[in-house]
Amino acid sequence: MKPVLLIIDVQSTFNPPNWLIQKLEKLLPSVHSIATIELHDESIVPFKSQLNWAPSEFDECPLKVEKVFIKYGYSPTDDLIQYLKGLDTQQVYVCGIQTDTCVLAAGFRLFDAGLFPCLVTDLTVGSSLDRSGNLGIQLWKHHFRSITTSENLSSNTMI
Structure with missing residues:
Protein backbone atom coordinates (compact mmCIF):
# COMPACT_ATOMS: atom_id res chain seq x y z
CA MET A 1 0.00 0.00 0.00
CA LYS A 2 1.27 3.44 -0.75
CA LEU A 28 -4.54 15.85 -2.95
CA PRO A 29 -5.38 14.34 -6.37
CA SER A 30 -2.11 12.41 -6.31
CA VAL A 31 -2.13 11.09 -2.73
CA HIS A 32 -4.07 8.79 -0.46
CA SER A 33 -5.34 11.30 2.12
CA ILE A 34 -7.36 11.44 5.31
CA ALA A 35 -7.97 14.29 7.73
CA THR A 36 -8.95 15.10 11.28
CA ILE A 37 -11.07 17.92 12.58
CA GLU A 38 -11.21 18.87 16.23
CA LEU A 39 -14.62 19.52 17.74
CA HIS A 40 -15.60 20.54 21.25
CA ASP A 41 -17.50 18.47 23.79
CA GLU A 42 -16.71 19.60 27.32
CA SER A 43 -17.76 16.22 28.71
CA ILE A 44 -14.97 14.57 26.71
CA VAL A 45 -12.16 17.19 26.87
CA PRO A 46 -12.49 20.08 29.36
CA PHE A 47 -11.14 22.87 27.17
CA LYS A 48 -13.40 25.62 28.55
CA SER A 49 -12.93 24.76 32.21
CA GLN A 50 -9.15 24.40 31.92
CA LEU A 51 -8.19 26.82 29.14
CA ASN A 52 -11.20 29.16 28.92
CA TRP A 53 -11.22 28.42 25.18
CA ALA A 54 -12.57 25.65 23.01
CA PRO A 55 -12.78 24.71 19.36
CA SER A 56 -16.18 24.92 17.71
CA GLU A 57 -18.80 22.27 18.39
CA PHE A 58 -19.45 22.07 14.64
CA ASP A 59 -16.90 22.43 11.87
CA GLU A 60 -15.75 20.70 8.70
CA CYS A 61 -12.68 20.07 6.62
CA PRO A 62 -12.69 22.25 3.48
CA LEU A 63 -10.58 19.72 1.57
CA LYS A 64 -11.72 16.76 -0.53
CA VAL A 65 -10.07 13.89 1.30
CA GLU A 66 -10.99 10.22 1.36
CA LYS A 67 -12.15 10.22 4.99
CA VAL A 68 -12.47 12.73 7.83
CA PHE A 69 -12.11 11.67 11.46
CA ILE A 70 -13.61 13.72 14.28
CA LYS A 71 -11.50 14.11 17.40
CA TYR A 72 -12.14 15.79 20.73
CA GLY A 73 -8.75 16.91 21.93
CA TYR A 74 -5.22 16.85 20.65
CA SER A 75 -4.63 13.26 19.52
CA PRO A 76 -6.05 11.17 16.68
CA THR A 77 -8.61 8.58 17.71
CA ASP A 78 -8.34 4.81 17.91
CA ASP A 79 -10.66 4.66 14.87
CA LEU A 80 -8.15 6.61 12.80
CA ILE A 81 -5.30 4.34 13.87
CA GLN A 82 -7.33 1.23 13.04
CA TYR A 83 -8.25 2.72 9.66
CA LEU A 84 -4.58 3.32 8.84
CA LYS A 85 -3.63 -0.20 9.94
CA GLY A 86 -6.47 -1.54 7.79
CA LEU A 87 -4.86 0.13 4.79
CA ASP A 88 -1.76 -1.96 5.47
CA THR A 89 0.44 1.12 5.46
CA GLN A 90 3.24 2.06 7.80
CA GLN A 91 4.40 5.41 6.40
CA VAL A 92 2.16 8.32 7.34
CA TYR A 93 2.98 11.83 6.16
CA VAL A 94 1.56 14.40 8.56
CA CYS A 95 0.72 18.05 7.98
CA GLY A 96 -1.80 20.63 9.16
CA ILE A 97 -2.56 23.20 11.79
CA GLN A 98 -0.76 23.65 15.12
CA THR A 99 2.57 21.96 14.39
CA ASP A 100 3.63 22.30 18.02
CA THR A 101 0.45 20.83 19.53
CA CYS A 102 -2.08 18.77 17.53
CA VAL A 103 0.30 17.85 14.70
CA LEU A 104 2.96 16.82 17.22
CA ALA A 105 0.34 14.86 19.20
CA ALA A 106 -0.53 13.00 15.98
CA GLY A 107 3.13 12.10 15.56
CA PHE A 108 3.27 10.62 19.06
CA ARG A 109 0.01 8.71 18.54
CA LEU A 110 1.19 7.27 15.20
CA PHE A 111 4.59 6.36 16.62
CA ASP A 112 3.04 4.65 19.65
CA ALA A 113 0.82 2.64 17.28
CA GLY A 114 3.88 1.29 15.45
CA LEU A 115 3.52 3.52 12.38
CA PHE A 116 6.21 5.74 10.85
CA PRO A 117 5.23 9.43 10.97
CA CYS A 118 6.97 11.96 8.73
CA LEU A 119 6.25 15.69 8.95
CA VAL A 120 5.64 17.65 5.75
CA THR A 121 7.25 20.87 6.94
CA ASP A 122 5.93 23.27 4.29
CA LEU A 123 2.34 22.13 4.85
CA THR A 124 2.16 23.04 8.52
CA VAL A 125 1.20 26.12 10.52
CA GLY A 126 2.06 26.53 14.17
CA SER A 127 -0.18 27.51 17.05
CA SER A 128 -0.57 31.07 18.29
CA LEU A 129 2.66 30.56 20.28
CA ASP A 130 4.68 30.14 17.06
CA ARG A 131 2.62 30.61 13.90
CA SER A 132 5.69 29.81 11.75
CA GLY A 133 5.62 26.21 12.98
CA ASN A 134 9.39 26.22 13.61
CA LEU A 135 9.03 25.14 17.23
CA GLY A 136 6.90 22.16 16.19
CA ILE A 137 9.30 21.24 13.39
CA GLN A 138 12.23 21.24 15.81
CA LEU A 139 10.30 19.11 18.31
CA TRP A 140 9.31 16.71 15.51
CA LYS A 141 12.93 16.37 14.36
CA HIS A 142 14.00 15.69 17.94
CA HIS A 143 11.40 12.99 18.56
CA PHE A 144 10.84 11.36 15.15
CA ARG A 145 13.69 12.61 12.92
CA SER A 146 11.65 12.13 9.74
CA ILE A 147 10.70 15.29 7.84
CA THR A 148 10.11 16.13 4.18
CA THR A 149 8.48 18.77 1.97
CA SER A 150 5.48 18.69 -0.35
CA GLU A 151 7.83 18.99 -3.33
CA ASN A 152 9.52 15.74 -2.33
CA LEU A 153 6.15 14.06 -1.90
CA SER A 154 4.79 15.05 -5.26
CA SER A 155 7.99 14.31 -7.16
CA ASN A 156 9.12 11.07 -5.53
CA THR A 157 7.34 9.44 -2.68
CA MET A 158 3.59 9.28 -3.04
CA ILE A 159 2.72 9.22 -6.73
Whole structure:
Protein backbone atom coordinates (compact mmCIF):
# COMPACT_ATOMS: atom_id res chain seq x y z
CA MET A 1 0.00 0.00 0.00
CA LYS A 2 1.27 3.44 -0.75
CA PRO A 3 1.83 5.96 2.02
CA VAL A 4 -0.97 8.11 3.45
CA LEU A 5 -1.14 11.86 3.99
CA LEU A 6 -2.78 12.73 7.31
CA ILE A 7 -4.04 16.32 7.44
CA ILE A 8 -4.53 17.59 10.98
CA ASP A 9 -7.24 20.12 11.86
CA VAL A 10 -7.39 22.16 8.66
CA GLN A 11 -10.77 23.68 9.52
CA SER A 12 -12.32 27.11 9.98
CA THR A 13 -11.85 27.08 13.78
CA PHE A 14 -8.09 27.39 13.25
CA ASN A 15 -8.15 29.86 10.32
CA PRO A 16 -6.09 27.91 7.80
CA PRO A 17 -4.15 30.29 5.58
CA ASN A 18 -5.09 30.33 1.89
CA TRP A 19 -1.61 29.21 0.85
CA LEU A 20 -2.00 26.02 2.92
CA ILE A 21 -5.40 25.20 1.40
CA GLN A 22 -4.06 25.86 -2.11
CA LYS A 23 -0.95 23.71 -1.66
CA LEU A 24 -3.00 20.86 -0.20
CA GLU A 25 -5.63 21.06 -2.96
CA LYS A 26 -2.86 20.81 -5.54
CA LEU A 27 -1.34 17.74 -3.83
CA LEU A 28 -4.54 15.85 -2.95
CA PRO A 29 -5.38 14.34 -6.37
CA SER A 30 -2.11 12.41 -6.31
CA VAL A 31 -2.13 11.09 -2.73
CA HIS A 32 -4.07 8.79 -0.46
CA SER A 33 -5.34 11.30 2.12
CA ILE A 34 -7.36 11.44 5.31
CA ALA A 35 -7.97 14.29 7.73
CA THR A 36 -8.95 15.10 11.28
CA ILE A 37 -11.07 17.92 12.58
CA GLU A 38 -11.21 18.87 16.23
CA LEU A 39 -14.62 19.52 17.74
CA HIS A 40 -15.60 20.54 21.25
CA ASP A 41 -17.50 18.47 23.79
CA GLU A 42 -16.71 19.60 27.32
CA SER A 43 -17.76 16.22 28.71
CA ILE A 44 -14.97 14.57 26.71
CA VAL A 45 -12.16 17.19 26.87
CA PRO A 46 -12.49 20.08 29.36
CA PHE A 47 -11.14 22.87 27.17
CA LYS A 48 -13.40 25.62 28.55
CA SER A 49 -12.93 24.76 32.21
CA GLN A 50 -9.15 24.40 31.92
CA LEU A 51 -8.19 26.82 29.14
CA ASN A 52 -11.20 29.16 28.92
CA TRP A 53 -11.22 28.42 25.18
CA ALA A 54 -12.57 25.65 23.01
CA PRO A 55 -12.78 24.71 19.36
CA SER A 56 -16.18 24.92 17.71
CA GLU A 57 -18.80 22.27 18.39
CA PHE A 58 -19.45 22.07 14.64
CA ASP A 59 -16.90 22.43 11.87
CA GLU A 60 -15.75 20.70 8.70
CA CYS A 61 -12.68 20.07 6.62
CA PRO A 62 -12.69 22.25 3.48
CA LEU A 63 -10.58 19.72 1.57
CA LYS A 64 -11.72 16.76 -0.53
CA VAL A 65 -10.07 13.89 1.30
CA GLU A 66 -10.99 10.22 1.36
CA LYS A 67 -12.15 10.22 4.99
CA VAL A 68 -12.47 12.73 7.83
CA PHE A 69 -12.11 11.67 11.46
CA ILE A 70 -13.61 13.72 14.28
CA LYS A 71 -11.50 14.11 17.40
CA TYR A 72 -12.14 15.79 20.73
CA GLY A 73 -8.75 16.91 21.93
CA TYR A 74 -5.22 16.85 20.65
CA SER A 75 -4.63 13.26 19.52
CA PRO A 76 -6.05 11.17 16.68
CA THR A 77 -8.61 8.58 17.71
CA ASP A 78 -8.34 4.81 17.91
CA ASP A 79 -10.66 4.66 14.87
CA LEU A 80 -8.15 6.61 12.80
CA ILE A 81 -5.30 4.34 13.87
CA GLN A 82 -7.33 1.23 13.04
CA TYR A 83 -8.25 2.72 9.66
CA LEU A 84 -4.58 3.32 8.84
CA LYS A 85 -3.63 -0.20 9.94
CA GLY A 86 -6.47 -1.54 7.79
CA LEU A 87 -4.86 0.13 4.79
CA ASP A 88 -1.76 -1.96 5.47
CA THR A 89 0.44 1.12 5.46
CA GLN A 90 3.24 2.06 7.80
CA GLN A 91 4.40 5.41 6.40
CA VAL A 92 2.16 8.32 7.34
CA TYR A 93 2.98 11.83 6.16
CA VAL A 94 1.56 14.40 8.56
CA CYS A 95 0.72 18.05 7.98
CA GLY A 96 -1.80 20.63 9.16
CA ILE A 97 -2.56 23.20 11.79
CA GLN A 98 -0.76 23.65 15.12
CA THR A 99 2.57 21.96 14.39
CA ASP A 100 3.63 22.30 18.02
CA THR A 101 0.45 20.83 19.53
CA CYS A 102 -2.08 18.77 17.53
CA VAL A 103 0.30 17.85 14.70
CA LEU A 104 2.96 16.82 17.22
CA ALA A 105 0.34 14.86 19.20
CA ALA A 106 -0.53 13.00 15.98
CA GLY A 107 3.13 12.10 15.56
CA PHE A 108 3.27 10.62 19.06
CA ARG A 109 0.01 8.71 18.54
CA LEU A 110 1.19 7.27 15.20
CA PHE A 111 4.59 6.36 16.62
CA ASP A 112 3.04 4.65 19.65
CA ALA A 113 0.82 2.64 17.28
CA GLY A 114 3.88 1.29 15.45
CA LEU A 115 3.52 3.52 12.38
CA PHE A 116 6.21 5.74 10.85
CA PRO A 117 5.23 9.43 10.97
CA CYS A 118 6.97 11.96 8.73
CA LEU A 119 6.25 15.69 8.95
CA VAL A 120 5.64 17.65 5.75
CA THR A 121 7.25 20.87 6.94
CA ASP A 122 5.93 23.27 4.29
CA LEU A 123 2.34 22.13 4.85
CA THR A 124 2.16 23.04 8.52
CA VAL A 125 1.20 26.12 10.52
CA GLY A 126 2.06 26.53 14.17
CA SER A 127 -0.18 27.51 17.05
CA SER A 128 -0.57 31.07 18.29
CA LEU A 129 2.66 30.56 20.28
CA ASP A 130 4.68 30.14 17.06
CA ARG A 131 2.62 30.61 13.90
CA SER A 132 5.69 29.81 11.75
CA GLY A 133 5.62 26.21 12.98
CA ASN A 134 9.39 26.22 13.61
CA LEU A 135 9.03 25.14 17.23
CA GLY A 136 6.90 22.16 16.19
CA ILE A 137 9.30 21.24 13.39
CA GLN A 138 12.23 21.24 15.81
CA LEU A 139 10.30 19.11 18.31
CA TRP A 140 9.31 16.71 15.51
CA LYS A 141 12.93 16.37 14.36
CA HIS A 142 14.00 15.69 17.94
CA HIS A 143 11.40 12.99 18.56
CA PHE A 144 10.84 11.36 15.15
CA ARG A 145 13.69 12.61 12.92
CA SER A 146 11.65 12.13 9.74
CA ILE A 147 10.70 15.29 7.84
CA THR A 148 10.11 16.13 4.18
CA THR A 149 8.48 18.77 1.97
CA SER A 150 5.48 18.69 -0.35
CA GLU A 151 7.83 18.99 -3.33
CA ASN A 152 9.52 15.74 -2.33
CA LEU A 153 6.15 14.06 -1.90
CA SER A 154 4.79 15.05 -5.26
CA SER A 155 7.99 14.31 -7.16
CA ASN A 156 9.12 11.07 -5.53
CA THR A 157 7.34 9.44 -2.68
CA MET A 158 3.59 9.28 -3.04
CA ILE A 159 2.72 9.22 -6.73
